[in-house]
Amino acid sequence: MSEMSALPGAVAGGLVDIRELGLQGMVTLKADLSAPETAAAVRAATGTAVPDQRRIIETQTGAVAWMAPDELLILCAHGGADSMVKLLCNALKDIHYLAVNVSDARAFFAIEGSGAREVVAKLAPVDLHPDSFGPGEMRRTRLAQVPAAFWMTGEDSIRLICFRSVARYVFDCLAVSARDGGEVGYF
């Protein structure tokens, strides 16, 4: 039987294009981010360093994002998440850590177009000014009434994740905020 993401194929237009991006591999890693073992494990598993506070580093197969002082989110292929967890477990077995596949706990959206910053700024209390936020930055925050996190993959392109159960709510919030006529003209 097929695997299903939260809102398969959902799209909305207006000031931006909003798309549900289907299933995305995601692994939560909790560990002492300053430990050399953590750095080595992250590099071995993803090929990159531990990102700094509020940063995200894109890799060939996904990305590594800072989530909290002791937490990272690793993006990878959906089918590769369990092996990513195993990789981390093997590399970290000598220190205290937690690695878990959370791919299916999430929904994943793209917000693309010149109004991307504005649409998100209607819902999230984040400084989205280009001087403060751009590709490489990661924000774990609130979107309307639910938790969410987002980052930019290009000047006009935002990737956003939320919990799977509220995918419909988040999509609807984004869609109404993107409706034509709501241009702010701020950024």
Next chain:
Amino acid sequence: MSTRLATGGRLVNRGAQIEFSFNGKRLQGFLGDTLASALLANGQVLVGRSFKYHRPRGIVASGPEEPNALVNLGEAGRFEPNQRATTTELFAGLSARSQNHWPSLEFDIGALNSYAARVLPAGFYYKTFIHPRPFWKHVFEPIIRHSAGLGAAPKDRDADRYEHFYVHVDVLIVGGGVAGLQAALKAGAEGKRVLLIEQTAAWGGRAPVDGGDIDGTMAEDWVNATLQTLGNMSNVTLRPRCMGAGVYDHGYVLAYEHVSDHTPGTDAPRHRLWRIRAGHVVTATGAIERPLSFAGNDVPGVMLAAAVRDYVVNFGVSPGDRTVVVTNNDDAYRTAIILHQAGLSVPCIVDARPQADGELAMQAKALGIRVATGTGIAAVRGGKRVTGVALCRQAGEGATTEEIACDVVAMSGGWSPVVHLWSHCGGKLVWDEARACFRPDPDRPPRGADGEAFVSVTGAANGDFALGEILPDARVEEPSEMPLLPVWMMPQGAGIAKRAKMWLDFQNDVKVSDVQLAAREGYESVEHTKRYTTLGMATDQGKLSNINGLAVLSHALNAPIPQVGTTTFRPPYTPISMGAIAGEARGDIFQPVRRTPIHDWHEDNGAAFEPVGQWRRPYCFPRGQESQAEAVAREITATRNSLGLLDASTLGKILVKGPDAGRFMDMLYTNMMSSLKPGRCRYGLMCNENGFLMDDGVVARLDEDMFLVHTTTGGADHIHAHMEDWLQCEWWDWQVFTANVTEQWAQVAVVGPNARKVLQKLGGDLDLSAEALPFMGWAEGRIGDFDARVFRISFSGELSFEVAVPASRGRAFWEALHEAGAEFGATAYGTEALHVMRAEKGFIMIGDETDGTVIPQDLGLDWAISRKKEDYLGKRAQARAHMTDPARWKLVGLQTLDGSVLPDGSYALAPGHNANGQRNTQGRVTSTYHSPTLGYGIAMGLVLNGPERMGEVLSFNTVGDATVEARIVSPVFYDPEGEKQNV
């Protein structure tokens, strides 16, 4: 009559005539008009009635301080009451109706109240409570309810949409007058990220009307040049139609943008609430002119002097042909000069000061305008419109010295800085004796977390009324002004008859005599006086009445004004729409609705949903004409006899991992969790530190240092937060990580005698036999082609497997179970069947048997409380005297003698009554259902000494007078030996 002038009107476009209606009358205005200027242009001075006496009310002001010109605006889904005509931009098709009159604006029966003013004094409303007592309910209340209220309440759903917008700036400047523009220039040149907001559609504040030259150009040209300069700065954003509504801690400011009020029907949001974080806030909010208190100052046609010239200069509208200016300062002379230049008549400038020889006064005199000094207004002639004024000596008691015919009185009692935004977050004020106004105290500003001022003030908002004070570095040419004379009553010796006609608060009908009466009745605090007299409590929040009122109070109390102080300035500055506050949160996205991976199937199969936290869970699945009760009974019977399927995905699932995980689990739960073996499950209770039961659930030990905690559906988030609270704040040195993985898994309870068969039929690599996977065991492997964790736990008393699969496979797994289970009559069941089945088994439910005051011992759960452990959260609290009191009500089962279902929340009656005359009680029902399995009503309840009273019959109350008899029994009604689940 007011009318449109042949020329002039800097803000209107005379080429763009638009039609609108007032009280059904079709009228014409120009693009750029406000509703107020358009009404005046059409000769409509009378716009409403006052709140209490239903006195005729005319337009007084030209801005947000307007107390009178409130209208019911729009129709149906765009209807909104209490809209200020002075700040409503005119648009084609605008329809407005006047408020608070019956049967018509011109003839209003309520105006009779005005003749009864003697019996409706200050505090009338409160006095009706006291004496005579029966009158309140039968006489006063119905009358007050009928006549009170301004606009009508909207009846239709709001047709518009609204939104929020979050921005972070270095400097936020509120107010787009000369002072705000200058502040923006400075901050912009320093490279800061600047947002400048202005509440109206036009920039420049008062300067374009009031004149003066800046650096050799007219003020208006300076404004336009400055706007251009700012427009070229990429770090500066200008936002008109955006009002600073409130200033809060940490530089948080709310601003209210009218996005499409002036262009309704477009797809744009109507209002946008800007939620701004500002490093620094500059208030350049200007000042508001004060009325003068003379008898009849509320008659339509009495206006603020600056408003009169605003209508002439900005809109090309003459408020009337003959205007008497009455003032205590030089500024009002500008009105006389402008009216004269527009070809209108100014028969007299009435100046309360003994002398008037400032530059503006000299100019007026040079134009031939008569100036009467040391003079005041004794009375205003006219009812629905000014017809003249009687003059008197300001120093006297008001004997008429002269009558002058006029149709407008332009009054000016000086200016009050708009200190609202400065004051919202704690900024203090000082009384400026020379200018007779409260102004921000630079030594006591609103302070941020660093102890530094985060709000500063500039321009007229700071009491700096002259251009030269606002722009100290510029070359400014403007007439110099002589000091004003504070005038709080005109004439100063007016008797009671006159004082009872001097309005302070035009909207709420508070007069000088009312404030003086309050003072005589012992009201000393300005805050109490405000509430007693309703001074400043109208929708304008005292923008015109505040200072005049407290000056009158201070005189009545013989205390200096600063000692009496001001009332509190609270946000918002002017009312903002409820829609703007709600933003996007309406309709389907009023609140988040959480959906499981199987939710769509439930919808497709006719589920009746119930909210469980933010989740929607199927309550039951009625088929065809089936009632909900019938569906629940069918689901239970199917489950008990063959196979039921429950979507249990909402169950909280939290990973707890680390070397100290066992120790942590022992603290969280009342029972021992560290001794649990990998591969096994254990039911546990969680208490808060006060000992009260907060959550329960099954813990599975995944491996040596990892536990999977199952919480209740509603508990997942707050139990995770509870764990993190203890880990981060108390046991920060314990090596434990937690992760909330609730949504990673779709979980299905496969329940009933055929549960094992259907799973075995799906195949896979798991041995599900009773030997390999015994009760309270768990295993990981494949069911069919699904990766699964299988927990042999039961909340129904039947053979039961809870199977978790990745959420992305949840829907497929659910359908596979139905397909494979068809031969067993696989039946989806909802939360009500779940509840009934657990109650039949005597299992407690968090939120039913617990309510935040119940401890596990009350529920007979002592077996789940470890005596071996040194500590757990709640242990010490449970040892306190009240918790160990044997008289605490304890859990029992209740079975009605007649088989009926006990009412939910019903009390067990005890003999006698308590001190309040209420019936004594000895217990209460916590859960109650009809058991289709047993065929009668079953319940659980907490009863005094319950477990020792087995077999005793108690009476339970109902909503009516009847009582229901029920016998105390064991709470386990079904399969007490647990033979059915352990197979």
